Every structure is written in C-alpha cells, then in structure tokens.
Amino acid sequence: MTQGIVTPLSQALAEGKLTRDELKSLMQRSDRPALRHLALWLLVLTGTTMLVTLAWNSWLIWPAMFLHGIVLVHHFSLQHECVHYTVFRTRKLNNILGQICGLIIVLPHRFFRDEHCDHHTYTQLPGEDPERIPLPQTYGQYLLYLSAIPYWKAKFTEIARHAMGQFSDVEERFIPKEEQASVCRDARIMLAIYALIFVGMAVTGWWGLIWYWVIPLFLGEPVMRFIRMTEHVGRPTVAQMSDNTRTNLVSAPWRFLCWNMNYHAEHHYVPLTPFHALPRLHEKLKDDIHVEPRGYLGAHIDILSQIHGARS
Amino acid sequence: MSDTPWRDLIAVDELETDWVTRVEVGRRTIAVYDTPTGIYASLALCTHGGADLCDGYFDDHVIECPLHQGAFDVRNGKPIAAPATRAMKVLEVRVRDGKVQVRI
Numbered sequence: 201m202t203q204g205i206v207t208p209l210s211q212a213l214a215e216g217k218l219t220r221d222e223l224k225s226l227m228q229r230s231d232r233p234a235l236r237h238l239a240l241w242l243l244v245l246t247g248t249t250m251l252v253t254l255a256w257n258s259w260l261i262w263p264a265m266f267l268h269g270i271v272l273v274h275h276f277s278l279q280h281e282c283v284h285y286t287v288f289r290t291r292k293l294n295n296i297l298g299q300i301c302g303l304i305i306v307l308p309h310r311f312f313r314d315e316h317c318d319h320h321t322y323t324q325l326p327g328e329d330p331e332r333i334p335l336p337q338t339y340g341q342y343l344l345y346l347s348a349i350p351y352w353k354a355k356f357t358e359i360a361r362h363a364m365g366q367f368s369d370v371e372e373r374f375i376p377k378e379e380q381a382s383v384c385r386d387a388r389i390m391l392a393i394y395a396l397i398f399v400g401m402a403v404t405g406w407w408g409l410i411w412y413w414v415i416p417l418f419l420g421e422p423v424m425r426f427i428r429m430t431e432h433v434g435r436p437t438v439a440q441m442s443d444n445t446r447t448n449l450v451s452a453p454w455r456f457l458c459w460n461m462n463y464h465a466e467h468h469y470v471p472l473t474p475f476h477a478l479p480r481l482h483e484k485l486k487d488d489i490h491v492e493p494r495g496y497l498g499a500h501i502d503i504l505s506q507i508h509g510a511r512s
Numbered sequence: 513m514s515d516t517p518w519r520d521l522i523a524v525d526e527l528e529t530d531w532v533t534r535v536e537v538g539r540r541t542i543a544v545y546d547t548p549t550g551i552y553a554s555l556a557l558c559t560h561g562g563a564d565l566c567d568g569y570f571d572d573h574v575i576e577c578p579l580h581q582g583a584f585d586v587r588n589g590k591p592i593a594a595p596a597t598r599a600m601k602v603l604e605v606r607v608r609d610g611k612v613q614v615r616i
C-alpha cells in the first residue's frame with residue numbers, strides 16, 4: 201500500500217479547503233490556553249459548589265444541584281479533549297486529567313479513547329459507529345433518551361462487564377488485544393475507588409458527596425444527553441463528514457463549558473485541532489459543513505421535526 | 513550493514529523545520545522528521561488504520577496519527593500510544609552534500 205486511506209482531513213487538503221501551512225498552524229499545542237481555561241473552570245465549579253452549600257436547608261438545593269450538575273457533566277467535554285491529546289501539549293497531562301474527568305463522570309478514560317477512535321472512523325454509520333445515537337422514532341423514545349436512564353444503564357453494565365473481563369463483539373473490534381487487560385484493570389480500579397468513597401462516607405457519617413457529586417451528576421446528565429444529540433442525530437447516516445455532523449453556534453458560556461466542541465464538524469475534519477483553535481478552523485470550513493445557526497435548540501427543533509415527519 | 517544503496521530524498525533546506533515533511537519516492541510515501549536530535553524517516557502510513565502520518569501532529573520525537581492519535585517514536589518506530597500497537601517502519605538516514613538520503 202502506498203497511499204494513505206482517505207480521511208476527512210486528507211480530503212480537505214486535497215480539495216484545497218485547507219493548506220498544509222494552515223493545518224500546521226491550527227494543530228499547534230500549548231499548555232497555556234488550557235491552564236487559563238482550567239483556572240476559570242475551577243472558579244465556576246467552586247461557584248456552583250458554593251450555591252449547593254448556600255441552599256443546603258431549603259428547596260433551592262435542587263436547582264442549585266442541577267446547575268452544579270450541568271458543570272459536572274461537562275467534564276465529558278474536557279475528557280473528550282484529553283482523549284485527543286489536545287488540551288495540553290504535554291501528553292501525560294492529558295492522560296492524567298482525562299482519568300480524573302472519567303472518575304467524576306463514570307467513564308473509564310482508556311476505554312472511552314478506544315471507543316472514540318471507532319466513532320471517528322465510522323462516524324454515524326449504523327452498525328459501525330459505537331457511539332452512534334439513532335434518531336428516535338417516537339417522542340417517547342426521544343424523552344427516554346433525554347432522561348439518561350438508558351445511558352446510565354448501558355454505562356454501569358459496561359463497567360461491570362469490563363471489570364469481569366468480558367467484552368462485546370463490537371468492543372473486541374475496537375479495543376486492541378494488547379489493551380484489553382488494561383481496560384479490565386481500569387474498570388476494577390474505578391469500581392474500587394467508588395467503593396472506597398462510599399465506605400469512607402459510611403464510616404465518617406458525612407454523606408456530602410451524595411449532594412455535591414452523585415445527585416448533581418444524575419440531575420445534569422440529561423443536559424449532556426441533550427447536547428450529545430445535537431452532534432449527529434438527525435444528520436444523514438453517510439460517511440461524508442460535511443453531511444453527517446452538525447456544528448452548533450452557541451453562546452460563549454456554552455462554548456466555555458463544552459471546550460468549543462459545538463464546532464463538532466470542524467473537530468471531525470481535523471481531530472488534532474486543539475479546542476482553542478476550533479473557532480479559527482470554523483472560519484476556514486464553515487461554508488463546507490452543516491452549521492446550525494440556532495444552536496442546540498435549533499438542532500432539537502430539527503430532530504423533533506424529523507420525528508414528527510416520520511410519524512405523519 | 514545493509515547492501516541497499518543510499519538514495520537521495522530531499523534537500524535538508526527543503527525540510528519543514530521541527531515538523532514532518534512528505535516525500536514521494538516512486539510509489540512510496542516517506543515521512544521525514546526534523547527533530548531536536550537530527551533527521552529521521554519512516555514509511556508514511558500509520559500501522560493502525562493506514563492514515564498518512566505526514567498530515568499528523570509532530571512534536572519533539574513523536575508523530576501522532578491524524579485519524580486516531582496513535583503515536584510513534586520516530587527514532588525507533590515504536591508505538592507509544594494506542595490504538596497504535598505495531599511499530600512503524602523506520603528507515604536508515606544520513607545527510608550527504610546537503611541532501612537527506614535513505615536506504616530503501
């Protein structure tokens with residue numbers, strides 16, 4: 201074989217949408233933007249934690265936990281960026297931070313990385329893309345997905361299976377043989393840490409993490425499901441990256457929380473682009489990709505209208 | 513020592529500084545790396561998914577695949593990050609008269 205496979209990136213280069221110099225400039229990594237973003241991230245996290253504390257003895261703790269949960273579930277976006285090694289220039293820092301994020305949102309980092317590779321190879325292809333969220337056929341299925349109940353069920357089952365060293369046929373395909381023992385070990389370590397935390401709470405009698413972490417995480421996850429749906433659901437199930445992925449134009453606070461992952465089509469074109477360079481890449485590619493100018497809500501209007509159309 | 517003759521690849525001046533440069537040799541594509549400790553070269557295709565490493569991210573001695581971020585040490589071809597698990601083929605390199613030469 202003498203020619204590489206055609207990737208969205210090689211296609212963009214061949215079609216002149218990007219030059220090699222532009223690509224090189226877009227891919228440059230630096231620890232500094234991530235450290236700035238993380239500092240603000242910790243401030244926001246401290247703020248929402250304080251809100252939960254201040255609302256402790258009133259009903260307001262529920263909206264406070266919901267708000268806190270929205271921030272917590274966005275550790276997914278940060279972990280996703282770490283999976284691509286594009287948060288920090290220092291590779292190890294990406295792995296360390298990714299593991300921490302994974303622990304917060306119950307998503308083992310190594311497994312996510314392996315799975316996500318296949319998502320990039322087979323984006324939106326039925327039966328191939330392991331992260332594909334099918335277009336719901338009914339409003340009931342739509343709401344059920346948004347409840348995050350199927351998501352948590354799948355996640356807990358997945359971790360339990362991996363801890364027992366069991367992998368599905370699809371997982372056997374995308375987890376390299378050499379990594380399977382490590383994926384199994386990661387799941388066991390994660391479960392052991394959770395067990396230790398709960399034993400610690402039982403022994404000390406301080407159940408604060410239930411209110412600062414567990415309940416907010418479950419309250420916030422539907423928001424992450426709402427956002428994850430906007431990336432591909434309702435887009436054509438074809439290999440063409442300009443069609444199968446949706447970029448959503450959202451306001452600055454959402455861009456901050458999702459580490460610019462709303463520029464999702466751009467990310468799929470050049471997965472090596474760090475989060476801070478995605479707006480620049482958007483300017484280069486915006487005429488060649490599918491852009492939803494109404495943001496997340498617009499994407500859901502599109503999804504709901506497709507469900508409505510299919511039913512009538 | 514290999515009997516394979518040395519072959520001119522590219523002028524040193526034409527290499528992208530601190531980056532990877534693509535060179536076509538017949539039907540083969542070679543990735544040439546300008547690193548802090550000298551020039552290295554490998555076949556350009558990732559051993560995992562077959563993507564062109566010349567479109568990847570290069571830093572220090574590590575080339576990262578543009579598709580899945582599997583990574584290799586360009587000095588010896590060893591995979592240093594999954595999903596890459598098989599070494600890439602590195603080539604013997606020398607510089608003569610301002611030209612990068614490889615045995616291929």
